[in-house]
Amino acid sequence: MEQTLSSRSLTVGGALVVALFLMILPASAHHGWGGYQDEDFQLSGTVESPVSLAGPHATMKIRAENQVWDITLSPPARTERAGLKEGVIPVGAKVTVFGHRHRDPKRFEVKTERVNWNGRLFNVYPDRS
Amino acid sequence: MHGFLAWMYASALGHFMRESGPWTYAIVNLAHILGVASLFGSVLILDLRLLGVWRRTPLAVLTHVAVPVAAGGFGLATLSGIGLLAANATEYVGNPFFYVKFPAIAIGLVNAFVVSVSPAWEAASGTRELTAIENRQLALMGATSLACWLTAIGAGRMIGYW
Numbered sequence: 001m002e003q004t005l006s007s008r009s010l011t012v013g014g015a016l017v018v019a020l021f022l023m024i025l026p027a028s029a030h031h032g033w034g035g036y037q038d039e040d041f042q043l044s045g046t047v048e049s050p051v052s053l054a055g056p057h058a059t060m061k062i063r064a065e066n067q068v069w070d071i072t073l074s075p076p077a078r079t080e081r082a083g084l085k086e087g088v089i090p091v092g093a094k095v096t097v098f099g100h101r102h103r104d105p106k107r108f109e110v111k112t113e114r115v116n117w118n119g120r121l122f123n124v125y126p127d128r129s
Numbered sequence: 130m131h132g133f134l135a136w137m138y139a140s141a142l143g144h145f146m147r148e149s150g151p152w153t154y155a156i157v158n159l160a161h162i163l164g165v166a167s168l169f170g171s172v173l174i175l176d177l178r179l180l181g182v183w184r185r186t187p188l189a190v191l192t193h194v195a196v197p198v199a200a201g202g203f204g205l206a207t208l209s210g211i212g213l214l215a216a217n218a219t220e221y222v223g224n225p226f227f228y229v230k231f232p233a234i235a236i237g238l239v240n241a242f243v244v245s246v247s248p249a250w251e252a253a254s255g256t257r258e259l260t261a262i263e264n265r266q267l268a269l270m271g272a273t274s275l276a277c278w279l280t281a282i283g284a285g286r287m288i289g290y291w
Contacts, residue, residue: 019279056289
């Protein structure tokens with residue numbers, strides 16, 4: 001009895017561990033950098049939608065060559081520590097962002113490390129040079 | 130679905146989630162994780178018991194402690210989850226994991242209800258010995274529960290990575 005119980009626990013426990021590993025495997029895109037191209041990407045445009053410090057990441061939208069791009073910044077508190085608070089950059093301002101473009105060419109999104117506006121550099125990912 | 134998500138996004142809760150400081154989302158997210166942890170931790174113990182692990186521990190002893198924790202965790206996860214959803218509701222249109230998560234939760238809830246009204250569950254609370262068939266029924270419902278909640282949590286986590 002004890003024997004069958006513990007072997008059954010082992011089977012169930014093993015199945016659980018396998019299931020958890022299967023769930024962890026595809027976790028590489030949005031929040032990490034795995035879903036973005038390795039090459040540096042730079043984009044200049046005008047602010048279409050201003051910096052928002054809503055979670056999980058701060059965001060803004062810029063228009064470049066008649067295309068609106070999603071600019072994904074660092075988490076809100078870190079973006080704010082970099083000096084990039086809501087309302088600092090006005091709508092319509094010309095900005096340049098530096099970061100990495102989404103791997104899917106149909107998606108116009110830049111995971112952004114730095115934002116340059118009017119001679120000011122906001123380094124929202126200071127640990128990434 | 131898009132209309133409902135647009136309504137969520139534009140709601141007072143959506144505005145609050147987005148506009149009340151840089152830590153709001155993080156704190157509500159923390160509450161969501163605590164709720165999910167409480168729910169899944171207690172459900173895991175119950176489901177393994179239904180599957181036949183720890184058979185010498187009376188089911189009534191486990192349900193007495195695990196069911197209230199599971200229910201409380203589900204409540205916390207639901208309340209915080211509505212806030213997280215409202216914050217960026219329109220972003221989830223077309224996210225396949227979104228359409229996996231909520232049906233899994235619905236089936237998990239139906240399964241929990243079916244368990245709670247089953248004669249086997251009633252008998253397992255101490256009134257009489259279970260038959261072999263009833264033990265298999267409980268094991269099946271325990272496996273269904275585990276599958277539902279693992280799917281809901283797995284898909285839920287993957288929503289952000291799509």
